[in-house]
Amino acid sequence: MTGVSAGRAGATGVPVRVRLHELAARPDGEEWIVGRMSTGRFVALPDDGKRCLDLLGQGLSLPEVAARIQEETGEEIDVPDFVEALIELGFVAAADGHDLPSEAVPTPPLARVQGHHVRWMLNPFVPLLIGMLICAAVVVQVSRAPVPLTYRSLLWSSHGSLVIGMSAAAGWTLLLVHECAHLLVARATGVPGRMRLGTRLQFLVVQTDISGIELAPRRHRLTAYLAGIATNLAVAATGVLAASLADPGTTLHRLLSALTLLALLPLPFQLLVFLRTDLYFVLQDLTRCRDLFGDGAAYAQYAARRLVGVAHRTLPGPEDPSRELPDHERRAVRTYSVVLVMGTTLCLLFLAAVTLPADVTLFARAVGGLGPDHSWTRNLDATAVIAALGGMHLLWLRTWWRRRRTTRRS
Template sequence: MHDLASRPDGAEWIVGRMATGEFVALPEVGKQALDLLGQGLSSAEVGERLREATGDDIDVPDFVAALLALGFVAELDGREVPQPAPPKPTFCWIRPRHVRWVLSPVLPVLLGLLIAAALLSRPPVPLSYHTLLWSPHGSAVIALGAGAGWTLLLLHECAHLVAARATGVAGRMRLGTRLQFLVMQTDISGIELAPRRHRLTAYLAGIATNLTVSALAALAAGATHGTPRRVLAALTLLALLPLPFQLMVFMRTDLYFVLQDVTRCRDLYGDGLAYARYAARRLFRRTTGRDPSRELPAHERRSVRAYSVVIVVGTTLCLAFLATVTLPADITLFARATARLGPGHTTAELLDATTVVVTLGGIHLLWARTWWRGRRAGRGKSRR
C-alpha cells in the first residue's frame, strides 16, 4: 500500500492518500481489511481473518480492485502498479512548519479586535458606490479595481492554501467554474483528516483575509487625507465586494464547506443534487425508483433535503439572470464591437472594438475551456 492517512469519523473511518488528495469513507470492517492488507497478507488470508472476526464473508478481491482504482495500492503480487505521478502542490516550497502559526487560536481573536477597531474608526468609510469612484478619471478607477480585484483573489486563495498546508495538506490552486462564473479555487482535499477547528480555519481563511485587508485599509484611510484616503477607502470596499458571493452556497463556496462540516454531511452537494433530480422526476411522475436520501443517516437526510431546495432555487435564479441580463448584454456589446471592426471607422474606434472583442471573447473562451477540462477530469474521479 502507498502511505495512507486516516482518522475515525463516527462509525466510519476517513482514509486517503495525501499525495493525490483522494479520500474515502470506510466502515470499520473496511479499515480492518485495509490494515491487514497493509501488513502484507494476501486477499485469501485477509478474508479468513475477517471471517473469524466478524462471522461474515467479505469480498476482499473486490475491495482490492476498489483500492487499485483509488490509487492506494503501490505493489500487487510483487509488481509495481503503474500510476501517474501525483500532481505537484502549488507553492511547494511552503512547508507546514513555516505556517503553523495560522492555526493558533489567538489569531481569530486578534483579527476580531482588528475588525472591531476598523468599525469604530473615525471618520468611517462610506459603504457607497461613490467610494469606488475615487477619481474623475475612469481609467484610474478601472485600473485600481482590476489590480486590487486580482490581488485580493490571489490572497484569498493563498489563505486557503496556507491554512491547509499548516495541517499537512498539499493544496493546489487552479481555475474553475461555478455555473456561469469563472473562479479561482483551491483544492485542499485531505483537510478531512484535520481536527474540526483546523478544517473550519482552512474553509474560512479566505473570508478572514478579505476582512483583514478591508479593516487595515479602513484604519489607514482614517489616518490620511486627500487622494490617499480616497484610494484606501475604495480598497476597503473592494475587499468587501466578493463576500456576498460566499453566501451562494448552492455553488460550493467557502461557506458551503462550513455548512457541510457543521451539518456532518459526507457530500452535501452531491446528495442534494441527487435528491433534487429524484424529486423532479417524481413530480412529473417519471420515476418509480427509490429515494436516494433514504440511504443516508437521519441527520444527513434532513440537511440534504433542505439543501436540495437551496440548489434548485439558487441555480434557477442564477441561470435566469444569465439568460435575461448577462448574455444579452455581452451579445449586444460583442455585436456592436464587431460592427466597428470594418472600414470607415477611426483608429480610436477600431482600437476600442478590438479591445472589447479580445477581452470579452477571451473571457468566454477561457470559461468554456476551464469548464470542459473540469468536466473531463470529473468523469474518472472517485466520489469522496
Template structure:
C-alpha cells in the first residue's frame, strides 16, 4: 500500500480553507476544475465539486465532510481531497495562513484581452475557410501544373537563398500558426503562453492553452485546429496568387515555395504520438483526460512485463489503465501502440537519415569555407552552418531547459 502524503503543516479536520479563484465545468460524470494562473486543470468526481463549493462557503474540512455525508449519502474524504488541492496549488490559505505555491508563469501578450480577439470564435470563419479551400481546389483542377512539388522548394540555384527563404518563411509560419492557437484560446478567456519546446528530435514552438478544457467543445476544437487552418489558408492564398502571376518570374517561384512550406508541417500534425494539434483533437473526441500520460504509463507497464518474462523475474505489476473508465481504457491501450511504434520509427529516421544528412551538409560547408574560396561560396557555407548548426544548438538548449524545469518542479 502506498504511503499517504504528509499532512501539510496546520491542516486539521477543523481547518477552514481559502481557495484561489477556481473555474469549474461539468464534463459527463465528472467535473473539470482548474486555476488559470497556475495552468493546472484536473477532473474530479461530483463529490469533489460539491466539497469545493462547501469550502468556498466557509465550512471547515470536518463540516464539509459531514454535510457531504448527509446530503449525498456517501463518505468522501475531504481532508485527503484538500491535500491534493494543495499539491495542485489551488489552496491559498489554511486558517488564514498563506500556503506557499509555485509562482504563476507569465502569459504571452498579457495586454490582449478576450474582447479584442472575440472574432476568432465567430462561426462565420469556418464558412470563409471552406470557401477559400474550395477556391484552391478549383485552381488545382483548372491549373494542374500548380500542384505542389518538392521542386518548388528549389526555386533558386543558390542553396543559401533556398535555405534562407525556407528558414525565414518557415519560422514566420510557425509564429502565425501559434498565434492562431493563442488568439482562439484568448477569445475564451484563456491565458495562453507561446514558448519553444521539443518533440523527440524536432524543435517546435508550442502554445500552452491550459484552461481551454473549460470551454464548450466547439471552442476547444477551434483552438486545437486553428493552427492547421492557418497553414492551409496561407497555402490556399499562395495558390490563388499563383494563378495571376507569370510562371517565369521570381515572384511566381517564391509563391510556389511558400505554398509548399505552408503545407510541409501538416504531415507532422498527424504524428499524434508527439502531442500535436491532431493529438489534442483525438484526446477530446475520445473523452480522455490525459491520453499521452496514460498511454506512456501503460506502454511502460507492458515493457516491464516483457522484460520480466525475458529475464525470468517474478513480480506483481499493477496495470495503470485499470482505474480508467472503459472507454478511456480502450483508447489508452490503442494509443500506447501508436505511441511506441511512432516513437521508434521517428528515432530510427533521425539516426539513419536526418542526422547523417545534416552532419554531411555542415561538414561540406566547413570544408568549402576559407580565404581561398570565392565570396559567394563562403557566404553559402556560412548560411548553411548558421541555419543547421543554430537549429541543432537551439534544440539542445531548449531540451536541457525543459528537462531542468521538470527536475526543479518535481523536487
C-alpha cells in the first residue's frame, strides 16, 4: 500500500489529503468500533483516533488534522502512520485525488432481501412468541403422551434408504434454515452477512459471517447470535405440537417425531464454546471481550511456553499477552483459555480414539468389498461408502486449506 501511495503522493510516500470510504461507527466504552460494512473489516479506536478519522472525512489535509488534534487535546498524533494503517484496512478510497485499488466486494447471499424486509425479526415480540411456542410444547410433552425422542425416533421406517435419505434432507435443510436465521437478523441491522463452509477442528461446518454486527445495539447483537438456536427450538416445538395431533404409531407421527429430534440434535454442539459456536459469541459479548478466542489461544500458548521454560530452567519467554487487557477481559480470557485447551484436547482424543478408527475400518471394509468376487449389491454398497467417506474428508481438507491460505494472506 505504501508503494501505491508513493507513486501518487510525491516523494514522501504519504498522501496529503485522502477520501474515505463510507464508514460506520459505534461508541463502545472508552473506544469506538469503526469499519466498512461492505468488506466486514472493523477496528477499535480511542477517542483521538475517532476524532482524527472524522477530520479526515471532512476533507482536512494530514497536517491540518495533526494541528487540529494537538490544538484540541494537547497531544501529538502521527497522522501519516494512522493514514497508512487506514489504507491497509481498505478504509481509504482515494489519496490526493487518485482512486486507490479496492478489494472486490462479494455479492451477499439472498441479495434481494433488504433490511426493511426483515426488520420485523428484531421486534421484541418475536422471541416472546417463540418462548410461548416452546412453553406450549413442554406442556404437551408433560401433560399428554410424550412424543418419543430417543434414537428409535430416527428409525421411523423399516427401509434404511428412506431413513438415511430423510435424515440427510431434513438435516441439511435445518442447517441452512439455522444459518439463514443468523443472516436475516443481521441483514435487518444493516449487515450484509455471508455464508460459507468452514472447519472447527475435525468438524466441517456451515458458518455465517456477520462481521459488522458489532455496530448494532447489544439486544440486536444477541438476537443475531441466538437466532439459529431459537429457530431449531421453534422447529422442534412445532414438531411436538403437530405430533400430538397425529395418531400415535402412524407414519406421520413417526416422521414428526424424527423431525423434532433432528432439530434438537445440533443444540448440544452449541455448548462447545471452544469451537466458536453461537454461544461462544454470546459469551464473548457478555464478557465484553474483543477477541476471546484469539486472546485465549495466545494466553494458552504463553502458559505452555512458561511451563516448558520452568521445567527446563531456561530464561523466561515473552511477557503475558493478557497483561495489557482490562481487568474484566483478562479474567475472562484466562478462564476461557482453560476451557479452550481442555475442550480441544478432548475433541482431538475423541478423533484419534473413535472417529478415525471407525472411518478407517469402514473404508477398509469397503475396499475389501470391491471386485468381481462380490455381488453387484456389495460392490454398490462399497462404492457408496468410499464415495461418502472420501468426499467428506476431501471437502474438509479443501475447506481447511482455503481458510489457511486466506488467514495467511490476511
